[in-house]
Amino acid sequence: MITLVKRPTPSRLWIVLTPLVAVLLTMVAGAALFAMLGKDPIEAIRTIFWDPLFNPQFAAYSRPQLLVKAGPLILIAIGLSLGFRAGIWNIGAEGQYIMGAICGAAVGLAAYPIDAWWVFAAMVLGGLAGGTAWAMIPAVLRVAFKTNEILVSLMLVYVAENLLASMAVGALRNPEGGGFPGSRNLSQYPAAANPELIAGTGMHWGVVAAFIAVIFAYVILSRHMLGFQIRLTGQSPRAARFAGVNAARLILICLGISGGLAGLAGLFEVSGPAGQISIDFGSGYGFTAIIVAFLGRLNPIGILLAGLLMALTYIGGELAQFMLGLPASAIQVFQGMLLMFLLALDVLTNYSLRWRKRETA
Amino acid sequence: MRDRDGVTALLTIDGLTKAYPGVVANDSVSFSVRAGEVHALLGENGAGKSTLVKMIYGLVKPDSGAMRLGDAAYTPANPQAARSAGVAMVFQHFSLFDALSVAENVALGMESPPKMRALSAQIRKVSEAYGLPLDPARTVGDLSAGERQRVEIIRCLLQDPKILIMDEPTSVLTPQEVEILFKTLRKLQSEGTAILYISHKLEEIRSLCDGATILRLGKVVGTCDPKTTSARDMAEAMVGSALHVPQASPSPKGAIKLEVTTLDLPAKAEFGTSLRDISFRVKAGEVLGIGGVAGNGQDELLAALSGEALSAPHAVKLGGTPVGQLGPNARRKIGILAAPEERLGHAAAPDMSLTENALLTGAIREKLTRNGFLKWRDTEAFARRIIAGFDVRTPGPDNAARALSGGNLQKFVIGREVLQNPEVLIVNQPTWGVDASAAAAIRQALLDLAASGAAIVCISQDLDELMEISDRFAALNEGRLSVPRPTRELTIDEIGLMMGGAGDMDVAAPEVLA
Known part of the structure; x- marks a missing residue:
């Protein structure tokens, strides 16, 4: 019989090892899944993990995609991780992402066709404000009325999606678009565009922002009082109260930061890779970022790596659908397995396994 | 099995050893208890008293060694087996349901409880016989700590135990309640029940117990007759060194x-x-x-x-x-x-290091932040000062708070505040x-x-x-x-x-x- 024995202190080795073992187990279980679907498992795994980066036929297209996809995931996940660390659960990043895109794009579209450097700067502020404001709704409701921020933030995603649809066909619709839904294409309006900064890398301002966010979060968590208060509140709320942490202020700050970063991610997406406000702009980055945050162990560096890995499975998954005819749902199962293995192995950080003979009752 | 003063021992513990990773909780512990004896187990925190009684009560399995109950070998696989062999235990922390009545709580602890009315009558009988006033119909949530303990004791007494183990029973009682408890225990003793009594309070042990086994770091370091040994001598045997008695220097009281x-x-x-x-x-x-x-x-x-x-x-x-x-x-x-x-x-935050825990209350008075940024070096120095000044036994300030023993963490917590003047x-x-x-x-x-x-x-x-x-x-x-x-x-x-x-x-x- 296997028993779990609590470790005196969390194992540093397993904190590092868990994600790696989880990826490995996911590959094994994924290979079995693909084999059952009648595909060559080795080839499927290679198509997902190897080809996007190193296959000369696809790499030219898919390598830049890695940063394009990882950028928003990392940016959003960093914001979420601060709240998650404090036990503040913002599940509605997708809504804040959409609201950031709408507000930022609205600023750019209002300025059209002015050609000045401040247009893009104003759009960034608009995106930041949109996401922050949307996250402030669950934050203020929780502080004032003790509502559950999980439910409120999640419900507001659906509100944001409907708002997006109405914007795409209403207020923000391209007046020169012949009545088709969708706004002007911001990427074709130079003052408002978020272009690829270095050709062939996929690097745009959103990716830069993501890297800055990683550094910012790392410094906050390890060297600033705010980070200490966040960690303390998450680990022992009562000790945090004793240490004088203002819980209401922390809720506002954490939801504000995560909403703001999600809004920024939306703005950079709508002005760059997506180009316009359209009905199907919401692509699920806000939800996937939750997985990325946990896959990265709520640690900034971990989230950076997890974001890249998640982006890889997206790109590789698409490639596998296209090349091997794997169903899209098989790819989603594959991504789900990754999170499941990670959470299941998580127990090893705080517990060690012992084999023990069954005791006679 | 073994005779002492010509009387057969009721419970004999022979060379019990139990090791946990990194620590030997009990190292070949031997002692015996006679019928009708109140036997004290003495020792500091971490001396191994809890592990020892848990083995006797079937909660923990010894690595080696043997126990005998009466003339038969005694190897309880679980608490049920211990109870049916006649060993009962009253824990320091009660396991009672607040929303249920006294009788219902007692029934929950029994293998085959009788009808509620019969049980209530039984509870009343036992509570009267042993001087433990308790109304079986009352809701446990309304009872005082002393009364809750009586529920636990009566639950044990209904099984008619040969040995009753009591873990720190007086820590939640008023002096008057302690007197009532002691009367009960003495009555049980006169009926031939052996009582294994764990307590920190040496004066209580002196007034109640007939024999004592002293444990230190998992080993038996001595036995004594508490009636004739001074509390100070017992304390020093537990600690293994001369005990420092706190001295107040009379200070003029100020404003x-x-x-x-x-x-x-x-x-x-x-x-x-x-x-x-x-x-x-x-x-x-x-x-x-x-x-x-x-x-x-x-x-x-x-x-x-x-x-x-x-x-x-x-x-x-x-x-x-x-x-x-x-x-x-x-x-x-x-x-x-x-x-x-x-x-x-x-x-203290359990999973945080001692350095981080030093920051927890010390940030302001020790000036451990600058513009909101943490001065980790100063914080660690503060943690080191606490560790050195208050003899906190730990490998270093990087250790998590929960890795410390209760006493060491307490010294850290008190030291953290005292050093801030x-x-x-x-x-x-x-x-x-x-x-x-x-x-x-x-x-x-x-x-x-x-x-x-x-x-x-x-x-x-x-x-x-x-x-x-x-x-x-x-x-x-x-x-x-x-x-x-x-x-x-x-x-x-x-x-x-x-x-x-x-x-x-x-x-x-x-x-x-x-």
Whole structure:
């Protein structure tokens, strides 16, 4: 019989090892899944993990995609991780992402066709404000009325999606678009565009922002009082109260930061890779970022790596659908397995396994 | 099996060993208990008493060694087996359901409970026979700690045990309740029941027990007859060295530092206690001891003084300045520091390092931040000063708080506050679950702090501790505080009455037993 024995202190080795073992187990279980679907498992795994980066036929297209996809995931996940660390659960990043895109794009579209450097700067502020404001709704409701921020933030995603649809066909619709839904294409309006900064890398301002966010979060968590208060509140709320942490202020700050970063991610997406406000702009980055945050162990560096890995499975998954005819749902199962293995192995950080003979009752 | 004084031992423990990763909890422990003997198990925290009784009660399996009960080998696989063999145990922490009645709670612990009416009659019979007044129909949630313990004891007695194990039974009782308990135990003893008694309170052991086995670091280091051995000698045998007795240097009492006036605070938590009309003053250099049975408002009073709970501005004053509306950090800034009872999760964050835990309350007075950024080097130096100054046994300040033993963490928590030179220090249960030498060190630190001119409020359920260090004594009862009186003038009976809130003593009064 296997028993779990609590470790005196969390194992540093397993904190590092868990994600790696989880990826490995996911590959094994994924290979079995693909084999059952009648595909060559080795080839499927290679198509997902190897080809996007190193296959000369696809790499030219898919390598830049890695940063394009990882950028928003990392940016959003960093914001979420601060709240998650404090036990503040913002599940509605997708809504804040959409609201950031709408507000930022609205600023750019209002300025059209002015050609000045401040247009893009104003759009960034608009995106930041949109996401922050949307996250402030669950934050203020929780502080004032003790509502559950999980439910409120999640419900507001659906509100944001409907708002997006109405914007795409209403207020923000391209007046020169012949009545088709969708706004002007911001990427074709130079003052408002978020272009690829270095050709062939996929690097745009959103990716830069993501890297800055990683550094910012790392410094906050390890060297600033705010980070200490966040960690303390998450680990022992009562000790945090004793240490004088203002819980209401922390809720506002954490939801504000995560909403703001999600809004920024939306703005950079709508002005760059997506180009316009359209009905199907919401692509699920806000939800996937939750997985990325946990896959990265709520640690900034971990989230950076997890974001890249998640982006890889997206790109590789698409490639596998296209090349091997794997169903899209098989790819989603594959991504789900990754999170499941990670959470299941998580127990090893705080517990060690012992084999023990069954005791006679 | 083995004879002692020509009497056959009822329970014989022979060479029991139990090792956990990194520590040998019991190293070849041997002793025996006769029928009708009250046998004390003595030892500091971590000496291995709990592991030993858990093996006897079938909760833990020994690695090697043997036990005999009467003439037969005794190897309980689980507590059910232990109970059917005639071994019962009353735990320090009760396992009772608040919403159920006494009889229902008793039934839940039985393998095949009789009909509720028959059981109630049985409970009444046993409770009368052993002088433990208890109404089987009452809801457990309404009972005092002493009465809850009676439920546990009666649950055991209904099984007609040959051996009764009691783990720190008096820690939650008033002196009068202790007397009632002792009468019960002596009656059981006269009927031939053996009692294995674990306690820190040496005077109790001297008055109750016939024999004692002393454990240190998992080994038996001696046996003694408590009736003829002094408490000091027993304590020194437990610690293994001469015991330092805290000395208060009589310091001239100064101006009033902390003043609490008609403090009212409604309960926040569902089972919390409301503070009602609490007033007291503490002068510089003075230690005010606040006694009382657990759950009578101790946590709430600490929160109201530390700033975790806010009150009317003038209800709490420091040197004349109203501070009732200030939060914990604002109070720290002006010199009001506190050390709560719950070490893990309240006074310290379990998974954080000692350095981080030093920051937890030290950030302001020790100036451990600059523009919001943390000065880790200074913080670690502060943690090291606490570790060195208060003899905290740990590999280093990087260790997680929960890796420390209770006593060492308590020394750290108290040291953290004392080293910040508070004007007023409020401590709750400063030596709870701490071994004798560490407790003496903590008490000495509190007395030294008072001698240097701080005002100290010591909330504790350990009366011996309060008698030892406090200048004046007051008791909390259902959220009200008695008028503080000089400790020297008080007798143990008067203290008991203060703790019981007077008038509320019918439960414990011996007359009811007849």
